[in-house]
Amino acid sequence: MSDTLQLILEKLDAIEKRQEAIQLEQKVLYRQIEALFSLYQKFEFEAPLLNMRSWVASPDLLAVLSGLIQEYEPLTIFEAGGGVSTIISAYSLKSLGSGHVYAVEHQEEFAKNIQHQLRLHDLAAYATVIHAPLVPVEIGGKTWQWYDMSKLADVDDIDLMLVDGPPQYDNPSDMARYPAMPLMEKKLNPKALIVADDADRDEDKKMCLRWEEEFPLKLLRYYEKSWADIEKGARLYRYEPK
């Protein structure tokens, strides 16, 4: 094969791959629109929702979260990393008429903003934001950064845990969210649901596999980006201690 032909074939291959990636992006974006419509159909929001791009939980995750809350009726929800997810969890609990979401947030400004949002949405009775700075903690001979556990003393009997923080960005530990299981396990009720967001990222994939080896977790579902399920990927587990 001539060099020119080889070059053309390589270019064609690259174009095909790019086209597949664009098609997936379109599906993923369309999924966000569907998910947003489903949220707006389900709830009568008292104020505009926060933006749902970039760092923030995506509409697809939020639609799954609200579906899980309506199906399983958890009384206590814990969120590692608060935000618009806290608002949606609180609306879901309000529609059930019971339950409470505790969202821990390490950035004070973010914590204040979520509290403000909860007031705007008239959801203060269903949600508490806990500002807890990240502090070093030793697990298995390694140091991690995790929310100051002394601020979480009142959080117990968790029926649903959303692990969406702390951010990996700027975090000295790989698998930044790994401590959620070793540190929060004692606060989980048997059969608690655990949602790990961002599960398609390399760090989080590694973390999920390590959790699956070390803790009694049954994988109920893997929402994959490649299926346009959840754009950042998410794994849903049930905690099943012996």
Ligand SMILES: C[S@@+](CC[C@H](N)C(=O)[O-])C[C@H]1O[C@@H](n2cnc3c(N)ncnc32)[C@H](O)[C@@H]1O
């Ligand atoms: C994945 S986000 C949390 C998502 C949260 N569950 C929600 O629904 O938005 C994880 C953390 O990133 C941080 N964060 C969110 N937006 C940010 C931004 N624009 N810049 C820097 N940090 C941000 C917050 O501290 C948050 O707890």
